[in-house]
Amino acid sequence: MTKRTGNAGATQVGSGTGGALAEALTPLIAGMTATRTHLLEWVHTLGVGVLHAVFRAEPEALAGPKGKHQVERTHHHWGCTATELTFGGRRIQVARPRVRSRAGQEAVLPAVAAWRARDPLTARVLEQILLGVSTRGYAGSLEAGPAGVLSRGTSKSAVSRTLGRRLTTTLAAQLEQRLDELEVLALFLGGAVIAGQTVIVVLGLTRAGDKRSLGLRLRSTENAVGCTELLQDLLQRGLPITERVLCVIDGGKGLRKAVQDVLGTAAVIQRWQIHKARNLQALLPKARQAHVRATLRRAYRAASADAARRQLKALGNWLESNGHVDAAASLRDGLEETLTVLTLGLPTRLQRFFATTNCIENLIGTVRHVTRNVKRWRDGRMIRRWVGLALGRAATRFRRINGHGELITLTTALRKTVPAEAAA
DSSP: OHHHHHHHHHHHHHHHHHHHHHHHHHHHHHHHHHHHHHHHHHHHHHHHHHHHHHHHHHHHHHHOSTTOOOTTOOEEEEEEEEEEEEETTEEEEEEEEEEEETTSOEEOOHHHHHHHHHOHHHHHHHHHHHTTOOSTTHHHHSOOOOTTOOEEOOSHHHHHHHHHHHHHHHHHHHHHOOOTTOOEEEEEEEEEEETTEEEEEEEEEETTSOEEEEEEEEESSOOHHHHHHHHHHHHHTTOOOOSOEEEEEOSOHHHHHHHHHHHGGGEEEEEOHHHHHHHHHHTSOHHHHHHHHHHHHHHHTOSSHHHHHHHHHHHHHHHHHTTOHHHHHHHHTTTGGGSHHHHTTOOHHHHHHHHSSHHHHHHHHHHHHHTTTOOOOOOHHHHHHHHHHHHHHHHTTOOOOTTGGGHHHHHHHHHHOOOHHHHO
16 A cells, blocks of 8 residues: 555656656747747748849849940840749749840850759659658648748649659660660569559679669569560660570569570579468468478578479478378479579578579569559559659669679589570
8 A cells, every 4th residue: 555655656746747847848849949940941031042142143244234334245134034943842933034145045044054954853852752752742741931932833733743754754764774784694573563563573683793673564464475575675775695694583484484485595594482482381271381381491401402302302292192282283383493593503692692582572662662652543654653763762772782702603603504405
């Protein structure tokens, strides 16, 4: 009873202290907020004032001071006109002086030309969208604009138009870029479903260990036609495939067929081991899943391809003998292609890198993250633009892979690899 009374008293004391502290801090916080608001207003006022000062100085440099006769004058002051420039993430309307040459042509002021060429509004919109701000919330993400100055360009439709123009230009440049100088050791192919459409992306790994997004295709399903078009486009853009290249794919038959049709014997296929494990899990009762998962893990981490092959064949026989015929068939389908990294004799770090889905799944994860706030997809062009934005975002975060210094072993192993057709 005494203890309870003591706790209650402590709580009351604490509450009183907290209330007094909050009461003392409230004026301080209000003062900080007011100071920030006034500082922002001062900066805006100063910025607009500097802008007008530049506009006054440049016409005088071309046409001389107003009201003073000059015999050698080459330009004349020609009044003012309203113009829009980017300021604080929005477009503001200011009075811009005009200057005309003696031949009657209007002169372009250097400051106006530089401001328009830079177009900082597009960069600001792009930055906010990548931070997760929706087009509807863009205006609310900005600080208050300059007082007494007309502004626009922050509505949902205006932001969408600005973003659409930028993404269309960027995506076109990205998908038309030449690849003649790019030497790739491996290609990663995967797909993601965005707005009911399958987006197929290709990620290349260079000899130096750098990752690079190479292209994308939009299809209703992950079929061979879309994958074939994508790979053919890479070759048309000059991607040099003069030696064998490791192609890391999931278990999709469309991807595998496209790789073999386009690249032929130059493609050395490695299927995702985790994808195989997921397929087996889906075909097994829960009581069997832990055993199969552990057996697969031991096999894929075996010291040699022969040892892994024996363990997987034994697992297939065990599945079949226990009535899991579909699971056994799934395990045997493409079994050799899940062991390619072991067959090549790669170092452990490279084995794990090329056998997992992390490389391409991180890229696809960025696509899903960037597109998460889009509520209404209009058409395939819009999907392509947003996926292109995500690929550009992912490219800024690419790093060399762990073990890139050991990639020479992959180069040597690929040169020694005998195509499946020749081995047969």
